[in-house]
Amino acid sequence: MRIKRRTLGQIASFTTLALISAVFLAPVIWIALTALKTQREALALPPVWSFTPQWHNFIEAWQSNDFAKSFLITTSVSIFSVALTLALSIPLGYVLARYRRGWLSAFEVAIMVVRMLPEILFMLPLYVIYQKTALFDTQIGIILAFQIFNIPYCAWLTRQFISEVPPELDEAALLDGASLWQVLWFVIVPTIRPGIVAAAVLSFIAVWTNLLLPLALTYSETPMVATTIANFKGYGSFNWPVMAAAAIISLLPQFIFFLFAQKYIVKGLTLGAVKG
Structure with missing residues (x-):
């Protein structure tokens, strides 16, 4: 009886997960078919399910509206933005995890409040500052702007991971003559590698898919x-297949x-989930 209930429970779980996956994958599949x-x-009603694939849409998309240029620039901005985010948020997360002070707790709350604020609140001040400092429409400018939102979240995330590491490891390394930076680099970073990868992936996605900051x-x-795809629209019409491509x-x-980081992402996102 227990085995039967367990089997039915597994079937129900897999069915539920399959339905949820289908709901989330449906828009992606629809866009892929439109491309x-x-x-x-693409505009036919009811939808056309039998058609000859138009692979040239992808070539046209790559060659249109400087999409190739924007793709390379976005890749560069995303990589350097993630690198800067991790370089700043890992030490910050270490401080927040290991040095519990009243003002640090207030600071932790403050940076999370900043992260929860809508991006639109920062657009006008950033636009004015960037116009006066020649950072407008530059890669370094947009990289720095992304830090306002990525560092608070990644610092909080790495803080949670570092809190799972026993402080005795730090103390043992310090007794052996290591500096705080050596403890951070050789003890903490290897231990929380899955968490760092998870933070890197989430930061990368946040940069790659953001529309409002590049738009402003x-x-x-x-x-x-994101802005280049939005500019695929024409005057009164949309080239849906090319935009979808x-x-x-x-x-x-x-x-x-x-795909390459999924093992670390799963470990990172589940780290500390069963803390007693």
Whole structure:
């Protein structure tokens, strides 16, 4: 009887997960199908399910609206932004985890409040500052802007992971003559590697998919993928297949990143979930 109940429970669990996955994958599948259709087939009602794949839509998307340029720039901005985020948030997370002071607790709450504020609140001040400091429409400018939102979240995330590491490891390394930076680099970082990878992936996705910051702080010199795809629209019409093809191309780096890092992501996101 118990085995039968367990089997039924597993079937129910898999069925529920399959339905949830289908709901989340349906828009992606629809976009992928649209990317392979002609304009007439994409606009047809009821939808056309039998059609000849139009692979040239992907070539046209890559060659249109400086999409190739924006793809390379977005890749560069994402990589350097994630690197800077991790370089700053890991030491900050270590301080928040190991040095419990009243003002540090207040600071931790403050940075999370900043992270929860809507991005639109920062647009006007950043725009004015960037216009006066020549950071507008530059890669370094947009990289720095992303730190406002990525560092608080990643610092809080790494703080949670570091809290799971026994402080005795730090003390043993310090007794052996290691400096705090050596403790952080040779003891903490290898121990929380899954958490760091999870933070890197979430930061990368946040940069790659962001529309509002590039829309406000960049123009022609630093086009980003999100704004370039939005500019595929024409006057009174949309080239849906080409736009969908561009969207599918933009998903590839995130998919590849996740594919190679999924083992660490699962470990990182579940670290500390069963803490007693």
